[in-house]
Amino acid sequence: MGIRARRRVAAVAAIAGAAAGLAACGGESSGSTPTLNWYINPDVSNLEAYVTDADGNQAPGGQAYLALKCSEESNGAYDIKVRLLPNDASQQREQLVRRLAAEDDSIDLMSLDPAFTAEFANAGFLEPIPEEEQAQLSEGMLDGAIEAATYDDNLIAVPLWSNTQILWFKKSVAEKAGLDMTKPVTWDQIIDAAEQTNTTVSVQAKRYEGYSVWINALISGAGGQILEDPEAGKDAEITVDTPEGKAAAEVVSKLGNSPAAPPALSNADEGGTVASFSAADGGFLVNWTYVYSDPNVAPFKDDLGWVRYPATTEGDESRPPYGGINIGVSSYGKHTDAAYEAAACLTSAESQKTYAQASGNQPARSAVYDDPEMKKAFPMAALWRESIDAAAPRPLTPYWSDISTALYSSWHPPSSVDPDTTPAESQQYIEDVLQGKALL
Amino acid sequence: MASTTTLEPTKAAPGGRRTKTRTPESAENRLGWKLAGPAVAVMLLVTAWPMLRALYLSLFSYRLTDPDNRELVGISNYGVVLSDSLWWRAVGVAVFIMVVTVAVELVIGFGFAMVMNNILVARGLVRASILVPYGIITVVSAYAWLYAFQPTTGFVNQWLHLDPGTNLFDDFWGSIFVICLAEIWKTTPFVSLLLLAGLSQVPNDAIEAATVDGATWRQRLTKVILPSMRAAIMVAVLFRALDAYRIFDSPFIMTGFANGTAPPSGLVYNAMIQRVELGLGSAMSVLLFLSVLIIAFGLMKLFRVDLSQVRGD
Numbered sequence: 001m002g003i004r005a006r007r008r009v010a011a012v013a014a015i016a017g018a019a020a021g022l023a024a025c026g027g028e029s030s031g032s033t034p035t036l037n038w039y040i041n042p043d044v045s046n047l048e049a050y051v052t053d054a055d056g057n058q059a060p061g062g063q064a065y066l067a068l069k070c071s072e073e074s075n076g077a078y079d080i081k082v083r084l085l086p087n088d089a090s091q092q093r094e095q096l097v098r099r100l101a102a103e104d105d106s107i108d109l110m111s112l113d114p115a116f117t118a119e120f121a122n123a124g125f126l127e128p129i130p131e132e133e134q135a136q137l138s139e140g141m142l143d144g145a146i147e148a149a150t151y152d153d154n155l156i157a158v159p160l161w162s163n164t165q166i167l168w169f170k171k172s173v174a175e176k177a178g179l180d181m182t183k184p185v186t187w188d189q190i191i192d193a194a195e196q197t198n199t200t201v202s203v204q205a206k207r208y209e210g211y212s213v214w215i216n217a218l219i220s221g222a223g224g225q226i227l228e229d230p231e232a233g234k235d236a237e238i239t240v241d242t243p244e245g246k247a248a249a250e251v252v253s254k255l256g257n258s259p260a261a262p263p264a265l266s267n268a269d270e271g272g273t274v275a276s277f278s279a280a281d282g283g284f285l286v287n288w289t290y291v292y293s294d295p296n297v298a299p300f301k302d303d304l305g306w307v308r309y310p311a312t313t314e315g316d317e318s319r320p321p322y323g324g325i326n327i328g329v330s331s332y333g334k335h336t337d338a339a340y341e342a343a344a345c346l347t348s349a350e351s352q353k354t355y356a357q358a359s360g361n362q363p364a365r366s367a368v369y370d371d372p373e374m375k376k377a378f379p380m381a382a383l384w385r386e387s388i389d390a391a392a393p394r395p396l397t398p399y400w401s402d403i404s405t406a407l408y409s410s411w412h413p414p415s416s417v418d419p420d421t422t423p424a425e426s427q428q429y430i431e432d433v434l435q436g437k438a439l440l
Numbered sequence: 441m442a443s444t445t446t447l448e449p450t451k452a453a454p455g456g457r458r459t460k461t462r463t464p465e466s467a468e469n470r471l472g473w474k475l476a477g478p479a480v481a482v483m484l485l486v487t488a489w490p491m492l493r494a495l496y497l498s499l500f501s502y503r504l505t506d507p508d509n510r511e512l513v514g515i516s517n518y519g520v521v522l523s524d525s526l527w528w529r530a531v532g533v534a535v536f537i538m539v540v541t542v543a544v545e546l547v548i549g550f551g552f553a554m555v556m557n558n559i560l561v562a563r564g565l566v567r568a569s570i571l572v573p574y575g576i577i578t579v580v581s582a583y584a585w586l587y588a589f590q591p592t593t594g595f596v597n598q599w600l601h602l603d604p605g606t607n608l609f610d611d612f613w614g615s616i617f618v619i620c621l622a623e624i625w626k627t628t629p630f631v632s633l634l635l636l637a638g639l640s641q642v643p644n645d646a647i648e649a650a651t652v653d654g655a656t657w658r659q660r661l662t663k664v665i666l667p668s669m670r671a672a673i674m675v676a677v678l679f680r681a682l683d684a685y686r687i688f689d690s691p692f693i694m695t696g697f698a699n700g701t702a703p704p705s706g707l708v709y710n711a712m713i714q715r716v717e718l719g720l721g722s723a724m725s726v727l728l729f730l731s732v733l734i735i736a737f738g739l740m741k742l743f744r745v746d747l748s749q750v751r752g753d
Binding site: 090094097098101119120122123124125206207208233234263264266267272275276279398399401402405412413415436437438439440 | 501504505506507509513517520521524526527590591592604605606607609610611695696697698699707710711713714715716717719720724
């Protein structure tokens with residue numbers, strides 16, 4: 001009897017639960033404002049719309065502020081809620097892939113690293129943008145930004161901001177080493193200068209995506225590329241075992257075995273490199289543009305200098321890394337139309353300007369660069385734009401994450417890199433991994 | 441002893457009374473199945489189903505983000521894994537961690553158990569404080585150890601008067617050292633708790649008799665105490681060995697599987713979660729499961745040999 005009574009209770013509870021679920025669904029579809037979940041990467045204010053400083057003053061924050069602003073402007077067409085993704089790009093991709101593979105309908109919009117946009121599009125995770133909207137959304141965007149958001153000749157995501165790395169240095173150190181920073185410098189020069197002055201050269205060389213960013217920039221800077229035909233997917237031709245690959249390996253090996261390498265080089269990510277650059281013996285740093293707004297560098301802002309990304313080989317132009325964030329619309333979301341409207345608002349020139357000022361990340365729209373306020377806030381804006389135009393994006397292949405992992409695994413730690421063997425080994429390894437013949 | 445106590449409640453189960461008097465054995469059996477059936481079904485659902493699914497998936501070359509290229513490849517995934525030095529290296533790493541940590545934990549854990557067993561004042565407090573590390577989430581303890589050993593944020597270099605630039609996470613042995621240390625720190629309490637249970641089962645009169653017969657402390661330990669704790673030691677070794685073999689959190693947090701510190705579970709994670717390469721990942725998870733079975737079986741075999749020897753005495 002007891003069992004039967006309990007069973008009846010369970011059944012009633014189940015029905016009640018189902019009814020509540022249905023009611024919730026009905027409520028949402030019948031006219032009330034749809035809620036769009038936007039998964040954002042961490043930035044200045046993360047989930048808060050405003051940043052509050054020590055004196056209690058509030059200033060617009062990062063993506064959370066844009067979400068608030070656009071929700072207000074939509075007049076009830078949609079309401080954007082921000083959700084936070086993990087810190088580093090690989091983990092962000094991981095969480096999104098996991099959810100999207102399960103067709104999680106709680107994702108409407110996502111902030112995507114350009115390196116993974118092709119993979120997501122290939123997997124069918126991104127809702128295709130109608131053609132007429134493609135033209136509209138890409139208008140006025142930098143070519144580099146559009147290129148990094150295009151797959152199979154279609155715009156698949158909307159650039160929110162674009163990014164590039166530049167060389168940050170302490171003017172006092174460069175002066176002491178007698179380095180002329182008005183001319184393009186090479187990696188050799190800055191490593192030598194750091195050795196001379198007992199300072200460090202900080203780069204992202206942890207075993208993660210950021211390390212591939214460095215290697216890709218080095219190979220591109222020598223005039224090469226990691227692979228030949230990205231659209232061939234896993235059959236792409238890998239071209240790491242080349243003179244350009246060797247030139248890149250020489251730089252990595254030189255720094256890895258140099259006293260100019262910071263102690264935690266093989267474990268350094270973006271944040272870690274800023275920390276070691278800010279230390280007393282910090283000399284040089286390659287990093288994204290937000291370093292200028294980083295509180296760590298505030299104490300020595302007068303001593304802070306910046307020039308274009310170092311050249312891999314003497315005489316060749318450097319190819320700075322390209323980064324940034326694209327906004328993708330999930331195919332599995334419940335409100336894809338509203339999501340595109342929201343994406344358009346979030347990436348408008350107005351939004352990008354606000355975002356750039358709050359976060360120190362560069363706009364993807366060229367018009368914003370000409371804005372006088374922007375020029376004043378970021379004295380290096382011209383360098384940023386020049387760097388983006390010269391930038392070498394990571395190959396836009398659906399298999400980038402495999403290639404990247406195989407690449408940074410075989411080049412890690414930097415001190416183990418041998419210019420004579422590492423490029424050939426890593427090429428073989430990448431090919432084997434792509435063909436399913438080796439583990440990662 | 442343990443087995444008889446678990447059997448008794450089943451006999452006295454209230455359900456037994458409901459069946460007619462002079463119940464034939466089969467009716468009781470049927471009732472047993474009825475009572476246990478739902479649990480068995482749930483267990484099959486949550487354990488057998490994923491295992492069968494993994495077995496099935498392991499026959500494919502299948503990448504979640506490239507669904508169009510799904511392809512049946514038979515058992516070749518197993519061939520790839522078993523012929524890859526990375527896999528064997530991972531197995532080696534896991535076995536190394538398992539052997540080192542379990543050995544150290546047994547020794548320290550036994551010391552702790554002795555202390556907990558013999559202490560007279562503040563018994564509860566001592567036992568509770570020894571257990572603190574075990575209560576900490578592995579990821580948290582991994583971070584704590586990682587930060588402690590970092591040249592920038594850590595204090596270890598300073599305490600040990602090492603070169604401030606020393607970074608143990610730069611190479612394999614340094615990383616594995618800290619990983620083992622963190623594991624030992626965290627799970628020794630668990631071992632000592634199990635050993636304490638064993639220690640309290642050692643008959644006091646046997647020890648007293650040995651003392652009266654003039655056995656030294658060492659003789660009492662090896663001839664009386666340890667043999668009577670065999671069951672407890674076996675449980676501790678088995679649990680800890682399997683846990684240590686499947687280690688994941690510490691290397692994941694501390695090195696991100698760099699410097700060749702990836703255990704098999706790390707490779708499974710890389711394939712399944714990071715690369716969403718379900719075929720290869722499933723093959724590895726099946727192999728991981730099999731190797732766990734082998735270890736469990738081997739350990740039980742090992743201890744059973746001991747058991748018969750002791751009985752023969």
